[in-house]
Amino acid sequence: MGTPSLRTKLIADTDLGAGNVLAKLHEHGVSPDEPAITFDVDVDGHPAWTALTLGALSDRVAARAAWLRERGIGRRDPVAIYVTSAADCFLNYLALTWLGAIPALMNGNMPGDVAVEFVRRLRVVGAIVDDVHRPHLAGQDLAGQGSEPPLLFDAADMGGGDPAQAPPHYRHHADDPVAVTHSSGTTRMPTPVVHSHSSLFAAIRAIRLTEPRSHEPVRHMSALPAAHAAGIITLNQALCNRYELLCLSAQGGPFGNNGSAVLDAIERWRPTGVFGFAVTWAELAALDLAGRDLDSVRVWFNTGDCAHEAHVRRLIAVGSHPTWTSQGMVTVPGSRFTDGIGSTEMGHSAFQITHRQSTDRYDRCVGKPYAFAEVALLDLETGEQVPDGQVGHVGLKSPTLALGYWNDSVNTFRTRLGGYYLTGDLMYRDEQGYYYHVDRAVDAVELGGGEWLYTALAEERVLARCPDVRDCTVVARRVGDEVVTEVLLMLARGADPDVDRTGVVREAIGGAAGRTVRSAPVVNEDDIVLGPTGKVRKFLMRQRHLAAVGQSG
CATH class of the missing domain: 3.40.50.980 (Rossmann fold)
Incomplete structure (x- = not known):
C-alpha cells in the first residue's frame, strides 16, 4: 500500500481548519x-x-x-x-x-x-x-x-x-471563531459576519481537496478582495492543494483602473485560473480582450453575485483549454467560466455551474447545489417549500454557514426559518433541478396580480439583448398606485449615446415588468453608487433617484 498523498492526509485530519493551515502543512511534512x-x-x-x-x-x-x-x-x-x-x-x-x-x-x-x-x-x-x-x-x-x-x-x-x-x-476547536468578515454594505453599514474554524474550511475539505487534479501546473490569481471570506478560502485552498497563488491588492473596477490592472497582472503572471466577483467580469468585459494576451487562462471563477451572460460570453471567448484529438493533447482557443453565487454569510458558494462556448444555459441559471448544501425555496408566510417553477426565498443548510452576526443576535436569529438560513435571495427551480436567481428579496418590487419586477433578472435580459449596453442598473419607484422603472444604461465603447433605447429595453425585460419602464437614460460610471466590494447599492440608488425626481418635480 502506497504512502498517503498530502491531500488524503489533510482530509483525514479532523483538527485541520481555517485557523491552522500553515501549521498543519508543516506537521504533514510539506x-x-x-x-x-x-x-x-x-x-x-x-x-x-x-x-x-x-x-x-x-x-x-x-x-x-x-x-x-x-x-x-x-x-x-x-x-x-x-x-x-x-x-x-x-x-x-x-x-x-x-x-x-x-x-x-x-x-x-x-x-x-x-x-x-x-x-x-x-x-x-x-x-x-x-x-x-x-x-x-x-x-x-x-x-x-x-x-x-x-x-x-x-x-x-x-x-x-x-x-x-x-x-x-x-x-482550535471546530466551533472557534477564526474570522469576522463583512457584508457588501449595499444599504450603507456593512454587517459583521463571524466564521468558525470548521465552517470556513468545510468546502475545501468537501470538494477542493477531492476534485481531480489538473494534469498541468495550476497557477491561480485572486482578484477577490482579500478581506472577504472568499479571499480567505481561496488562500487556504491554494495552500492545501499546493497550487501557486497570486493575490492582487487592486481588483480593477472601483478598486483600481477599470479592470486594466487585472489584465496587466494576467499578462505578467500567466495564471491558469482567475478568481473574482461579478463586478470584476463586468469591468473586464468592457475592455478590448482580443488585444490582450490571455491565452494562459483556462478558467474564470466567480462568486458573490451571479455573473451576467453578456459578460461571461466575452470572457469564455478568450483564454484557452487543452483537449484530446487524434493527434493527442492540443491547446485550443476558449476558456471556461465557473459561476458560484454566494454571500459572506454562506461562507462558500452553495451552487455551481460551468459555462463553455458550447453551452447555453443562462438567464441567471446558477446550476445545482453542491453535495454539502441542502437548499429549500420557501414561502415565508407558511414556511413551506414552493413547487418547481415558482419563485421562493432561498433557505440553506450547510456546514459552510457562518456562526451569525458579530454582536448582533437579533439579526442572527431573524435570518433563520425552520432550521434554514435565509440568504435573502429569490430563486426558482426547473424540473431538471437547475436553480435560477431572479433577485435579492429587498430589491424585488411587487406589481400586483401576482406579477413582480425582479431587478437582477431585468438587468440580465437587457444586457443579453442589447449588445451596445455594457452594464445597467434597474431603479424602480412607486408613483401613486403604479410602479415606474428607469433603467440606467452604461454603453459599450462606440455606442451612440443619443439613441433612445427605451423601447428596446422595455421589450427585453418583457411582460408586466417591462411595461413599467418609463425611460432608459444613458449614465456615466460616476452616477452608479457602489459599495466597498463593488456591488451596486440599489437602496441608495433609489433614494438618490427619488430625491432627484422630487427636485425636478
Missing part, C-alpha cells in the same frame, strides 16, 4: 522550500511578484504573531485589519489565528466614517492599519459600549517581530 504565495507588494524586503516559500511565509507570519503577542494580543481578542494590500491583510489574518485571536477583516475601500462606526460596533481590542487608513481611525472615539478604546497598530512595523519568540500555535 517542504518549507516549496513555493507558497505571491503578492504584488514587497513583504519585509521580499520583492513583489516573487513567490514566498512556505517556510518564508510561515516565518513572516510568526514575526507578526510574536509582535502582537508582545503587545498583549491573545486568545479570543478581536482585532480589526483595515489595510490596502492583500499581503497586510493575509499575513495579519494568519498571525492572529496563530494566537487564537479573532481577526476582523475590513475592506480597504470602506469609507472612513463608516469604518469608525464599524470598528466601534466590533468592540475590538486593537486595529491594524496602514498609512492610508490610519487617518480614518486616529483621534476618533472607537470604543464600543462597555469597551476600552482599541490600540492602533501600524502594519509596517509588525514584520519586525522575532519569529523565534512566537508562542506555540493555538489549537
